[in-house]
Amino acid sequence: MENDVGDIPEPLIEQRADPCIYRHTDGYYYFTASVPQYDRVELRRAKTIEGLASAQTRSVWRKGAGGPCPELIRAPEIHFSGGAWYVYFAAAPSREPRGRLSRHRIYAIRNASANPLAGEWEFMGQVDTGNDTSCLDAATFTHKGQLYGLWAQQHGGADGSANLYIAPMATPWQVGGAPVMLSRPEFDWECRGLPVNEAPSVLKKHGRVFIGYSAGATGHDQAMGLLWAGEDADLLDPASWTKSREPVLQAGDGHATHGPGHTGFTVAEDGSTVLLVYHARTYTEIDGDPLWNPDRHTFVKPLRWCDDGMPDFGRPAVA
Known part of the structure; x- marks a missing residue:
């Protein structure tokens, strides 16, 4: 299974880190991501993936709009559940020393309109994960x-380390049971810069439930990992899950795309081809703290499959 980076294609959308693309039953693709100013939740939609690049955007939530989360809105995710749209995002009162995210918490907003770019968004409050430490990427x-x-949530301390958690939900904005830790950074490639597992995203295929995630800090050597469990397994039992010992996607010397991360999945216009959605950089000499550098761009490529039903992430820049 190839797991490195090749020649760079054009990014789908520049300066949009932490991308999320959701294809709804209305035939539209809905896109959101972190904006460089970290001051709002921005949505756009289009009938095709390529159309997202030029689609009109709408700011549906801005810093200070409600609740105790006035600043630093990061990593929004859009989902549809129970007849309504939800956006989950992380926010904090102010920028932390050294650019860390130790005060971020997860919040949710809801829109009952058929089109989430129309209608009103309601602030649902903080998603209480049961542990008052930094968390994000819901x-x-x-x-x-x-x-x-x-x-993803810090397990304690302010060193930026984070683990992946799962929990049953009572409602789309309320945790309904004890969170369970599924993965912690333990391999060298998960600890580059900082020991971090974050940005989980689910794909169900070939009798398995897959969770792709980002590993390491936000610099040029960020990489992707993978967890998987059988579709009939108890997803709240950590023993049900297997973890890749090697990254499923990473950069290397001489490559033009760097730091692939924030794994996401959607489906192509044909309704069957799975697409990998991720962010990456086009250079390694980052000015200042990589966490605040704006030049992580949104990329999309087809995901391939091995004979045993496992996903082949291939090379981020090659279809």
Whole structure:
């Protein structure tokens, strides 16, 4: 299985880190991501993936709009559940010393309109994960009738280290059971810069539930990892999950694309081809703290499959 970076294609959308693309039953693709100013939640939609690049944007939530999260809005995710749209995002009162994210918490907003770019968004408050430490990169998914939440959270201290957690959800904005840790940074490639597992995203295929995630700090050597469990397994049992010992996507010397991360999945216009959504940089000499550098761009490429039903992430820049 190839797991490195090749020649660079054109990014789909420049300066949009932490991308999320959701294809809805109305035939539209909905896109959101961190904006360089970290001051708002921005949405756009289009009938095609390529159309997202030029689609009109709408700012649906701005800093200071409500609740205790006035600043530093990061990593929004858009989901549809129970007849309404939800956006999950992380926010904090102010920028932390050395650019860290130790005061970020997860929040949710809701819109009952058919089109989330129209209608009003309602602030649903903080998503209480049961542990008052920094958390971000929230996502939800439904499996066998149960809604689950996924997120990344510091396990204590202010060193930036983070683990991946899963929990059943009582509502799309309320955790309904004890969170379970699924993964912690343990391999060298998960600890480059900082020991971090974050940005989980779910893909269900070939009798398995896959969770792609980002590993390491936000610099040019960020990489992607993978967890998987059988579709009939107890997803709240850590023993149900297997973890890749090597990165499934990473950069290397001489490559033009660097730091692939923030794994996401959607489906192509044909309704069957799975697409990998991620961010990456086009250079390694980053000015200042990589966490605040704006030049992580949104990329999309087809995901391929091995004979054993496992995903082949290939090379980020090659279809």
